[in-house]
Amino acid sequence: MISNEELLEKLANGFVVETEDDMSEDYRKLLVQTLTITADTELISIFSILDALQYVPTLNRRITELAIIQDELGHAHIAYRLLRLLGVDTDYLIYEREAKDFRNPYLMDLKLNNYAELLTLHALLDRAGYVLLGDVFHHTSYGPWKRALTKVDAEEGFHVRNGESGLRAMVKTAAGRQQVQAAVDWMFIMGLDFFGMPDHLKKRSLQLDFRLKGETNDQMRQRWMKSAVGFLDSIQIQAPVHWDSESDSYVTDFPYPCEWDTDQRRWQLDRPVTWQDVLGRFRTHGPYRREYVEILRRGRESYLALRGGGVA
Amino acid sequence: MVTEDLVWSALETVKDPEVPVSIVALGLINGIALEGSEVAIQVTFTSLGCACMDWIVDDIKAAVGALQEISSVHVDVVWNDPWTKERMTVAARNQLGKWGIQA
Numbered sequence A: 001m002i003s004n005e006e007l008l009e010k011l012a013n014g015f016v017v018e019t020e021d022d023m024s025e026d027y028r029k030l031l032v033q034t035l036t037i038t039a040d041t042e043l044i045s046i047f048s049i050l051d052a053l054q055y056v057p058t059l060n061r062r063i064t065e066l067a068i069i070q071d072e073l074g075h076a077h078i079a080y081r082l083l084r085l086l087g088v089d090t091d092y093l094i095y096e097r098e099a100k101d102f103r104n105p106y107l108m109d110l111k112l113n114n115y116a117e118l119l120t121l122h123a124l125l126d127r128a129g130y131v132l133l134g135d136v137f138h139h140t141s142y143g144p145w146k147r148a149l150t151k152v153d154a155e156e157g158f159h160v161r162n163g164e165s166g167l168r169a170m171v172k173t174a175a176g177r178q179q180v181q182a183a184v185d186w187m188f189i190m191g192l193d194f195f196g197m198p199d200h201l202k203k204r205s206l207q208l209d210f211r212l213k214g215e216t217n218d219q220m221r222q223r224w225m226k227s228a229v230g231f232l233d234s235i236q237i238q239a240p241v242h243w244d245s246e247s248d249s250y251v252t253d254f255p256y257p258c259e260w261d262t263d264q265r266r267w268q269l270d271r272p273v274t275w276q277d278v279l280g281r282f283r284t285h286g287p288y289r290r291e292y293v294e295i296l297r298r299g300r301e302s303y304l305a306l307r308g309g310g311v312a
Numbered sequence B: 001m002v003t004e005d006l007v008w009s010a011l012e013t014v015k016d017p018e019v020p021v022s023i024v025a026l027g028l029i030n031g032i033a034l035e036g037s038e039v040a041i042q043v044t045f046t047s048l049g050c051a052c053m054d055w056i057v058d059d060i061k062a063a064v065g066a067l068q069e070i071s072s073v074h075v076d077v078v079w080n081d082p083w084t085k086e087r088m089t090v091a092a093r094n095q096l097g098k099w100g101i102q103a
Helices: A004-012 A025-055 A059-085 A090-096 A115-139 A143-170 A174-193 A217-234 A275-284 A289-308 B004-012 B053-065 B090-098
Strands: A241-244 A249-252 A258-261 A266-272 B029-035 B038-043 B072-077
Touching (some): A004 A025, A059 A143, A059 B053, A090 A289, A115 A217, A143 A174, A174 A266, A217 A241, B004 B029, B038 B053
Parallel strands (some): B038 B072
């Protein structure tokens, strides 16, 4: 391990980190934290898709969703594999850690209620993942991750296109358009949450200093809004934000952040909250987290039992 | 008047959803038959379990159907001749390589 100062100086000269010997203690800690969030997000994201297969109208479109699940598992595998390379006990993380300690975003702990919501998940939230991982892909100083993300970047694009293609078809009927608008109304704001605390509330970011990422939370949130609103405009679906020429940025049409009503599954747009409240909601996680982690572990137990019995 | 060249040009705009490369460059089109304003297109896929067959067929119908003077687009999914990677253009193969997909 080297000191932060020594590492920062090397990074300023374009150094690419390859092994633990190249890292400072803080760098390793932040890298492990970032990879854990990524791995958990990719892994837990599959369960709401799996549950929503029941709403997918044709067999081949279900296979499309299965291909996406396969991609997400591949992405999770890449991130957990890199964690193992850093000496992290990934079996513990996946199979023994308490469900509450997974680091995925709140949205992944919910269930989707119809096909419009599944397509919106792809069109908006996979787009958020594309922005976040795209930033890592283009800027990370950690060589093994950058190389692995080439494929991830291409595959997340497929997931977004799946959402866009399906939504374009769905808005052709009045009933479909209504469902899509209802999905966007709540899921767009979940997308805003993906990028975390606004810059003015954050301390100086070591992640940026270490080039573990290249853009700030607000920069990425803006880039996502520009892309998402562009698509939604093309299908005449309203997003709860508008372009503000004075600040040269997208701003929300309501006080953000605001309260999420878990029971009614909707945002209370007239009830602003603080970011501490938002982080509190993230910490207590969503209603299906425990169920999803149980499914994951039951799958492993069944497999091990079959293998023990000489079946698998 | 619509020509086979115009139909091929329309097919060039249809991308494989998983890897955004033209389905023509990927070698998925087995043939086209144009009779007046009606066109029949033979398409194949890289595998029987292709995850995007419906999607690609829909996109073909939309792209070719948008041509003026085309009154109907019929898409036949065929498995002979079967797709092999040799059917891809060099450019398509190189593009897949850039995404880490061996071809």
